[in-house]
Amino acid sequence: MTSQIHETAAERAFAELDAYQALEAKQQPVWPDPDAVAYSARELSSQPPLVFAGEADQLRDRLAAAARGEAFLLQGGDCAETFSAATADRIRDRVKTLLQMAVVLTYGASMPVIKVGRMAGQFAKPRSSNDETREGVTLPAYRGDLVNGYDFTTESRTADPARLVQGYHVSASTLNLIRAFTQGGFADLRQVHAWNQGFISNPANQRYESLAGEIDRALRFMAACGVDNTALTQTEFYVSHEALLLDYERPLTRVDSRTGDLYDTSGHMLWIGERTRDLDGAHVEFLSHVRNPIGVKLGPTATVDDALRLIDKLDPEREPGRLTFITRMGAGKIRDVLPGLLAGVRDAGATPLWVTDPMHGNGMTTATGYKTRRFDDVMDELRGFFEAHREVGTYPGGIHIELTGDDVTECLGGSENIDEATLATRYESVCDPRLNHMQSLELAFQVAEELKK
Ligand code: PEP
Numbered sequence: 001m002t003s004q005i006h007e008t009a010a011e012r013a014f015a016e017l018d019a020y021q022a023l024e025a026k027q028q029p030v031w032p033d034p035d036a037v038a039y040s041a042r043e044l045s046s047q048p049p050l051v052f053a054g055e056a057d058q059l060r061d062r063l064a065a066a067a068r069g070e071a072f073l074l075q076g077g078d079c080a081e082t083f084s085a086a087t088a089d090r091i092r093d094r095v096k097t098l099l100q101m102a103v104v105l106t107y108g109a110s111m112p113v114i115k116v117g118r119m120a121g122q123f124a125k126p127r128s129s130n131d132e133t134r135e136g137v138t139l140p141a142y143r144g145d146l147v148n149g150y151d152f153t154t155e156s157r158t159a160d161p162a163r164l165v166q167g168y169h170v171s172a173s174t175l176n177l178i179r180a181f182t183q184g185g186f187a188d189l190r191q192v193h194a195w196n197q198g199f200i201s202n203p204a205n206q207r208y209e210s211l212a213g214e215i216d217r218a219l220r221f222m223a224a225c226g227v228d229n230t231a232l233t234q235t236e237f238y239v240s241h242e243a244l245l246l247d248y249e250r251p252l253t254r255v256d257s258r259t260g261d262l263y264d265t266s267g268h269m270l271w272i273g274e275r276t277r278d279l280d281g282a283h284v285e286f287l288s289h290v291r292n293p294i295g296v297k298l299g300p301t302a303t304v305d306d307a308l309r310l311i312d313k314l315d316p317e318r319e320p321g322r323l324t325f326i327t328r329m330g331a332g333k334i335r336d337v338l339p340g341l342l343a344g345v346r347d348a349g350a351t352p353l354w355v356t357d358p359m360h361g362n363g364m365t366t367a368t369g370y371k372t373r374r375f376d377d378v379m380d381e382l383r384g385f386f387e388a389h390r391e392v393g394t395y396p397g398g399i400h401i402e403l404t405g406d407d408v409t410e411c412l413g414g415s416e417n418i419d420e421a422t423l424a425t426r427y428e429s430v431c432d433p434r435l436n437h438m439q440s441l442e443l444a445f446q447v448a449e450e451l452k453k
């Protein structure tokens, strides 16, 4: 009897969720074989969840603290993860980079830092054009490893639903390693020096070393005083990605046996991109039915009305931590646009978490054809974000950064002064340019200064 009632409730929940199927879903691939998509969906539905509902709830609580100005969100990782780069070393270096940034921010701001990777599922990309043409040959655009391959051949660019299942398995092994690193002693604060090892020595690393020395002394002091520091031996680390590809997200959405609510178990936090945030579109409808913490990117054209209608749809109860607005305005616009948005939302009595993505409004292409960003523009947008919040009296709740632990040369500037000619030496991103390890640390030091103000 009980199980029948549960079945009915679950069926009802899924029927409500599936309302999205009648709506326009932008940025979806054209799969050549619908039967193969259905096969992958069944395969995904039979797999265990990647994350548990209780973890998503815990992250929502943490984000609620950030929305109250009592914590700070650090969200970062590749623009587009790739299956081939999901190796132990590269995952470790990205985790280390985020842990180092978190230490710099925590120590600088004396505030808990919530660590969320753009990891273990960031495999699908929106594109400005469906096709790409090179030397007279036109093929489908690369939409992320969850859809097709980056190589410019017909075979690789054809959307392949088997990749949905492969993406699940790569996400599972990535998440497993993240859990091992962050729960198994690697993230122990007493390892604060070790995280720096293996990275090329540079001014940001030296500055980090001296901060790590201070932390060491503080830890020894606490130990000498008899303070139990078990809380410092493990760290919470969450994963997130853009919930773009609904053929992947839907089969991974499950009923939480504790509450009967739906959770998208592909990641702890999911966000909706700037190009798919239409109120009447499939993505907003879909995510309105799951209980995970949700992000929405807001570009420079977003109005107060857009923001309020998104709040009504995605967070009607105005539950703290449920909704994060990730603004990506561009350094030249943020000071004009953001204060009005913050004030309008505040005046309506809503308290979403406000986070800045200082990457996506600052893209440029060099004469030699590299997609890049200037470190100075990124920093300028970051400062504009803090200024806007100080002006309006709201909380600057976090940063969303495209970064890698590798010493790539994809963004211009930073203290290494990467110039246009240098971009070619190690440009590895298959999508947007990422800050390298050193630029990421530099950015963290500068954000810590803003947080101290
Ligand atoms: C991204 O985060 O990689 C992205 C495409 O961002 P946006 O939706 O803000 O353009």
Ligand code: MN
Residues within 6 Å of the ligand: 079, 080, 360, 402, 431, 432
């Ligand atoms: Mn990007």
